[in-house]
Amino acid sequence: MVEDPADPRIAGYRDARDGELRRREGLFLAEGRLLVRRLLEASRFPVQSLLVTPPALDDLRDLLADDDSTPVHVASAETIRAVVGFKFHRGCLALGVRGEPRAxxxxxxxxxxxxxxxxxxxxxxxxxxxxxxxxxxxxxxxxxxxxxxxxxxxxxxxxxxxxxxxxxxxxxxxxxxxxxxxxxxxxxxxxxxxxxxxxxxxxxxxxxxxxxxxxxxxxxxxxxxxxxxxxxxxxxxxxxxxxxxxxxxxxxxxxxxxxxxxx
Missing domain, CATH: 3.40.1280.10 (SPOUT methyltransferase, trefoil knot domain)
Incomplete structure (x- = not known):
């Protein structure tokens, strides 16, 4: 359980802004159970990590049961709000990897x-x-x-x-x-x-x-x-x-x- 917003394991989510994620990290942010589920199920983009509340983790267990390679960080909604820097109420976030752009x-x-x-x-x-x-x-x-x-x-x-x-x-x-x-x-x-x-x-x-x-x-x-x-x-x-x-x-x-x- 992540309790400190300054925990280095979740540094990628800190004050997450679309432009900065794209420019510096080659990443993007998916927010909410539905979109994170779709990212895990049907996306062509790899998932770098997840940041979820305990209830959201329960909702995603079926998709994560056979995946031991994707880091999953669990935190309270209050901790996640303090990390990401915007109003957060959807239960989970995921960082996706953009990869090379298509021609x-x-x-x-x-x-x-x-x-x-x-x-x-x-x-x-x-x-x-x-x-x-x-x-x-x-x-x-x-x-x-x-x-x-x-x-x-x-x-x-x-x-x-x-x-x-x-x-x-x-x-x-x-x-x-x-x-x-x-x-x-x-x-x-x-x-x-x-x-x-x-x-x-x-x-x-x-x-x-x-x-x-x-x-x-x-x-x-x-x-x-x-x-x-x-x-x-x-x-x-x-x-x-x-x-x-x-x-x-x-x-x-x-x-x-x-x-x-x-x-």
Missing amino acids: PETLMDPVGPRTLLALEGVTDPDNVGAVFRNAAAFGAAGVLLSSHCADPLYRKAIRVSMGATLSLPFAQASDWPAVLAALRHAGYRLVALCPAAEAEDIVEVAARVPRRPRLALLLGAEGAGLSGTTRGAADVEVRIPMAAGIDSLNVAAACGIALHRLA
Whole structure:
């Protein structure tokens, strides 16, 4: 039982901040029983250690019974709050290891039907997490992100995604035009979601899209939208019809509608 917040065994959790964990340690933080369970069960990321309250440890015993290699530190909720530096009430934390980032091309399977999401400039971790949750729900194969997108492994993004960022493949790209060109070369149809009046109605486009298509759905941030370069690379621009006086949707809501219609 860890009783001292200064205990060196839990130094990695001390005043844990997403940016610092990423920069200095190559780690990320998962918070809460559900997300820690998903990290242990279905994640592609190794687990460095766990920091849990006694009740949370009881909930995770089935997953830890055959694992004697992952350090599990047990402490009271009060001790954990003193360590992490933020309000803590979910019972457990885990440090995951990021590993080497994936190359975007590894997501572009050369054959078969497949849907990918391509996010440009989506900087809000809540939106990134919600997009990943939609992607998992509608069977997308992976997510590509431009370099200015929020990190899918930020604590808030993991939480909003309900753990989808831990299991769904993703890659961040420094050369976005090259990624769009690679998608086209791999045989993907590039579909840009855009509120512009000249964009085609998504209902009409969906009627022409074959069942189980091979497409990349391009999504931009609220407000700024997709860049001219990305819009110019698209095979088709589609819009979601809305009531008079409403010109746009939250990117995650629009993503869910588009995936339901097109994927």
